[in-house]
Structure formats: structure tokens, C-alpha cells
Amino acid sequence: MAAVKLSKDIARVFVNSFDTVLFDCDGVLWAGSKVLYRAVETVNYLKDSGKQIFYVTNNSTKTRAQYLEKLMKLGFNADEKEIATSGYLVASYLESINFQQTVYLIGSKGFAEELRNHGIKHTQIGPDTMATDMPTYVNGQIELESEIGAVVIGFDEHLSYPKILKAANYLANPNCLFLASNADETFPMEIPLVVPGTGVMVKAVETASQRTAKVFGKPSVAMFEAISKQCKINPQRTLMIGDRCNTDISFGKNCQLTTLLVLSGVTSLKHLEQYKHDEQHILMPDFYTDVLGDILDLLEQ
């Protein structure tokens, strides 16, 4: 089983076969701070053609409102209800179960704000560094709070040993929930640098606590369930576009959507060859193309 490369011959039929398009953001619409080739025109064209549009992102560092601001500023004709972030999903979930305790948060300002938007109390974010050595720390300096009912993990550039230690100790209580925004190992960047993602933080705490986090971001179907609650979506006429097979494409397959991989982010053609060799069907997209703007280019040819 191989992925089909988008071409002029199939572009029109391909686009006509969908009513709804789900876009991953980092690596599809932009890389870091740089908008990718014709991404804005392509998304706006599809929306103007009457497609339902959703932005489905594993990034938990911004609230939905902040994402909307970024999208609008870059020229995307977007609306807040079209945006599903992994942080929003976690916060909505905690609100839905009427969570009343405090969250121990390994995460960002944006994630913290999303929790507060849903009425969820959380611990302080930002640096929590080790001022001494481990034996001194565990034998006296550590302060654990008693009201923690969940450990929640999102991207946190201040991940540190004390944070991992605290999370593992809260999780020693089997009643403490363990939730994560996503498990992406790295970020797609426009610079040639490996930038560790939330998956690193999740694995560190999972290893220390010997527990497994409930992950809300792609490839979990939680994101599809959340947007399906808002409006009717026919999976058979829905396209998922992403740059990363182990999150975006797996997500599409888990939700029985058609999948398109763009090669402007994490997954490369070399990876696709490997998936084919290993018969990893869950990672193999139905279609692929170099960059999102190719869709518009092909339609115009």
C-alpha cells in the first residue's frame, strides 16, 4: 500500500470529494513564525468554496483566542469555533467532569489561561529549578500540595527535575488523574534544529510515575469527538491534512477520514518508504504533496 501523489489530473475530483477539511497548523500552515507557500490562499479558497474548516492542533501553548488572533493576523479567514487545541480539550474535559480540586500543571501561560477559562484551578507555572542536590531536596526542601487531583502536562520550556519529581509524587496517589495535551516528540521548525516537544515531558513523567497519561491531542479521537459535538461532520467526506504521520495521519485513520500528508514539516518521503517497508498502515497517508499551496497550484493548472 502506497500513498498517491496529488497531481493536476486528480486535483479537482479530490477537492470535490470533501465537505469538511481539518488542518493541522505547525508544519502545514506555518513553520515556526513563517507562513508556508500559499497556505493562506489555499485555506481561504477552500472555505470560500463552501467547505467546513477546522484547525486541529496539538499545540497547547496558546488559547483558542490566541490561535484565532494569530490566524487572523496572518490572513486566514478564521472563527474561534473552528479551532480545537489540545489544551482546550483538556480544559473542557476537566470542566465536563466537574473537577473541583487543583491541577498540578507542567505547561505554558496559554495552557494555564485555557484552564482558568474553564474554571479549573492550577498550580503556578514557570521556572522551578533545583537550588541544591537531590538528597538535600528530598529530605527537607520539597513542598508538596495536598489539594492536587490531577497532573496535567503540556509543552513547558521550564521542564526540570523538581517538576518531574513533584508530578511523580502526586501520581503516586491512584486517584490523581494523569492527563496530557499531546505526545509529539518534537516541533517542526523552519531552522535546522531538533526542538523537543510535549512528548518528551510526558515520557519523563510516565517513566518516573510508572503510569500512562491519557493523551487528548492527535492521534486520539478526542479531538474529532469534540468538533463533532459542535456540528455534523460526515467522516466519509472529511479530509485531514497534516505534516506528521504518527499524530495527524494516525488521527485521520483512527477517525476514518481521508488523509493528506504535506512534506513541509516532520515526516519525509524517506519515512513513507520505511512505513511501506514495515507495513505500518496506520502511518501511511492516502495522499501526499510537497506543501499545502500545491492544491491551489494544481487546481489552477
Next chain:
Amino acid sequence: MAAVKLSKDIARVFVNSFDTVLFDCDGVLWAGSKVLYRAVETVNYLKDSGKQIFYVTNNSTKTRAQYLEKLMKLGFNADEKEIATSGYLVASYLESINFQQTVYLIGSKGFAEELRNHGIKHTQIGPDTMATDMPTYVNGQIELESEIGAVVIGFDEHLSYPKILKAANYLANPNCLFLASNADETFPMEIPLVVPGTGVMVKAVETASQRTAKVFGKPSVAMFEAISKQCKINPQRTLMIGDRCNTDISFGKNCQLTTLLVLSGVTSLKHLEQYKHDEQHILMPDFYTDVLGDILDLLEQ
């Protein structure tokens, strides 16, 4: 298959069946700073009885010389050549391959000293914290060195996001070696606290780099090979004593030794029941007892 509990009836035959005894340290001889029940008398008795003794520890935070000092201070009749630490193994390995570049070290003062003792250059240890946010950091502030030929991971209470990021970027070069002292998830402590171990650091860097570290500590046979180079050891007449099945007992089995689990550390009887249920033979010790000093108690009865 179940483990046999040590009893008065078999204690003498059991002890007579070995010429060599390998001791794990944390959780067997001591927990944190507290010596466990009759540990010193038991080890010294076995040595006085003519057994070859080795201390085989995954702890990389002390040099062999520092371990010797601790053992002597506590009353163990020890000698430096009886001590094999995971840090010593890593340093010896790098020396054996004539490693000339610089090691990027996530580790402790003791590990750094062990590297220097073997003539291996390494980067500075200690805190390396994030003074800004990730985008600012990766777009300007990060400084990567060019002479790094290996990423080496040991226990480091100053683990941080910048350290994980740097390690992952050095490892993006496929010629860069990736070595770890050990993969223990936690430390056995005398206080009721979960204290994350080197395994957490290894998993974090493995996740970010999508590479797998070569681990020198138990259950790797590297430790047995190192002590076997020093003197003749007959595996059939050798006993491995440990408190942790996924390191100590697996190690013993990997080296075809007889294994004794003491319940004074990480692994509990509940775990043994689970291993039995799951048919995890590699984790099931041949014998078990509550604490090391039981051996002496049983011999004296």
C-alpha cells in the same frame, strides 16, 4: 515458576553453593543514608568465609574511590577493585575505544570526575536553565559546541529543557555516540517519596532524539564482563543479590547467575505475584528474603 523463600533449612547449603557474591548497593546494603539490618555483618561474614565479593551499582553519582570511602566508613571491609559502578563502566569504555572528542554530559560531579580519571574531556555540569521562552531560545540564544562526539547520561538533578534540547541536537549527528550509565526509573528511598532516577533522563533524551542509548548498567551484561576481566568468575557458583527485578534480577539472569531478591528496596512481593501471573521469567528471582541480614540470622539459628 515461583521464587523460593530463604529458610533456616536451606541457608547453609545455599551459602555453600557460591564462591562469588555480587551485591547491588542502594536498597540492599543501605536505603538513602541508612544502613539496612545487619548488612555490614553479612557482607563481611561472607568475605571472611572466603567468598569473592563485588559491589555492582547502577549509581553513577559517585566515583569508585568515593564508593570505597562510603563502604569503609559504614564498616564494610571493601577494596576499590571490588567496586563496579555504571559511571566507571562508561568511562572505561570510552577510554578503551580511544575516544578523543568531548562528551556532552548530563550527569553529576562524581560521573564527571570518573570521566576525567579516564582522560575523557566533558562539558560543564550543573544548572543549565531556560532564561527566556523556547522560540527566543532556539532562534538565537542556544550555543552548541562543535567538538561533541558523544552524549552521555547519568543521574542529574539539574535535568532541564535546554539540556534535553542540546543532547537531541548533538545526537542528530549519527556519528555521535549515545551512552547511558543506567535506566533505573526511580531510587529506593527510606522516605515515602518517589525519586526519579536516570531512566527518566534517558527516556526524555531518547524521545527527543528518536535514538536508543547504549546502557551500561544492569541489566546489561557489560558490568559482568568488566569484573570477569579482572578475575576468574564461574557464573554457576555466583550469586547476584538485588532489590530490583528489572535491573538486578534481569542482570543475574542475563549472566546466568543465581539470583536473590531482598524486599528492602523497590520490588515487593506484590510485584513477584504479578511477574508470576504474567510469566515474566526474566524478572523472577530464584530466591527471596526480607532483608540481607536474614542470611546471617538464618545461619545462626
